[in-house]
Amino acid sequence: MPAITADTLTLPRVSGPSPSDTDRPVRSITTGPRGYEGEGFPVVRAFAGVDARDLDPFVHMDQMGEIEYEPGEPKGTDWHPHRGFETVTYIIDGRMAHQDSHGGGGLITDGATQWMTAGSGILHIETPPAELVDSGGVFHGIQLWVNLPRADKFAAPRYQAIEADQVRLLSSDDGGALVRIIAGQIDGQGGPSATYTPITLAHSTIQPGARLNLPWQRDFNALVYVLSGRGTVGPLGHPIQQGQLAVFGPGDRITVAAEASQDSNRPALEVLLLGGEPIREPVFQYGPFVMNSKSEIVQALEDFNAGKFGTIPPGALMPHRPQR
Template sequence: MSTIIAPRVHDLGGFQVRRAVPSIQARSVGPFVFVDHMGPALFEPGRGIDVRPHPHIGLATVTFLWSGSIGHRDTLGSVQDINPGDVNWMTAGRGIAHSERTPQALRAGEHPLHGMQTWVALPKSFEETAPAFHHHGAATLPQLRRDGAWLRVVAGRGYGEESPVQVFSDTLYVAVDLDADAELAIEDSHAERAIYLLEGKAQLDGADIPEKHLIVLDPGTRPVLRAKTPLKAMLLGGEPLDGPRHLWWNFVSSSKERIEQAKQDWLDGRFGQVPGDDEFIPLPER
């Protein structure tokens, strides 16, 4: 039996974010310890997202969009807009801070946003690696089109292809777009797998599955996903974590003491400045 997880919904002023992981049913799926579905939203002129500079340790953030654009800046000096089909992969390692904002040019008119943001916990041996940022344009990702299915290998490996995005453990992260009535057999190529249904009506092995939910698949199975309407989904998972992880605010670590240090480092300004973005999110009180 697969496990269906209803995400927690956060309304950020007319813009909804759904968090499916971590949850009671799944603290992680493969290396993924945080799974957020953003939108779909349509912003009025002058509006957008403004996530002020904030810190991370012990993880990599992965952003993938179906529509819209987000501007990324970080303490390494990276400045990069991500557009639909691109991948932004930021390795926090021992520490980085970044901001995410709607580009000013888009704010002049109405503009959509729809995508997924996930955190991948780094293996213990890489938790203190040097921070890094990598952008991969949509054209660089392996793509498969067959029988009404469009698959894009965002990170890791899947369906005989491998993404150019550097990963730290065996990873499954495949964007799935299906035409109505198209089917896709889900490979049993990874130990842990889940599929998040962003949009559309679907069935898994003939049983209806709910939109905007995460379905954690049983190991070793090869269920068939069928689209009853045009469908957007994300297949994710990979090698299980090499031990439990602690999550507090934006910090992930195998050590509680390391998280306490990160809290103090943010209070003391030791993460550095994000060039061109002078604001910051204060450390939460709890």
């Protein structure tokens, strides 16, 4: 996984537990089913089967790939609308081009993140660049939907391009794990993303046999998703592997450990750490709209059909479809 790497021995170390700290227990472990998104790229539906109350303030997450494309195979999405939440696209391996109807866009590459606030309404597209379609190659990433509270549902759309070298890097106390903070804070160290909803999002690489124990805000929920590899979670060491999501109960710290033996093509345990302050408001989702009531969904559809989400700019990106 080419997401940014570093010498963990030279990085700030995560502080150890205080005598009063408690390790968060594991409440559930679920396995995400596989499916297809957009023009047909494979995904794992990471949140499938999990109670929405355990996920709040998150709404949806897909692991995109990991897949080795042949030339002509890479796929993305067509132009589509969003309202009422934020989309986070984290590219671990490969490249994805983005463009939206409010002037945002660019190329998201290894270890970079695109943070798009849909807010009052936006049109956008994510598609592999032409050169990746021509050459093929590895593609692997995450798309996460972060809910917005009622007060921010109609915030002005905005776009944040977060490059790989902008994330905050930490090391576990033993130097065996690298933590990349994309948003929020861990142990007083903050990531670069600006968020409406208080959350923490990080990607950690845990070497075989190593253990990551890190502080977590008590008022946040806590989730760990395994991108690749095998390990254990929680104080009782529940087994977990690629494509599985752990939901933690209350406490002060999260523990994730990597098995001493990993597959040769997946040399370390790769996990996504995420949590946030629950919004605790009604959620009505219909496709790409996440609102607080059915009437707001109806209004979103009417506004989209009336062209109020903006227009596709001249010469815009378009999905790559095979010639017939």
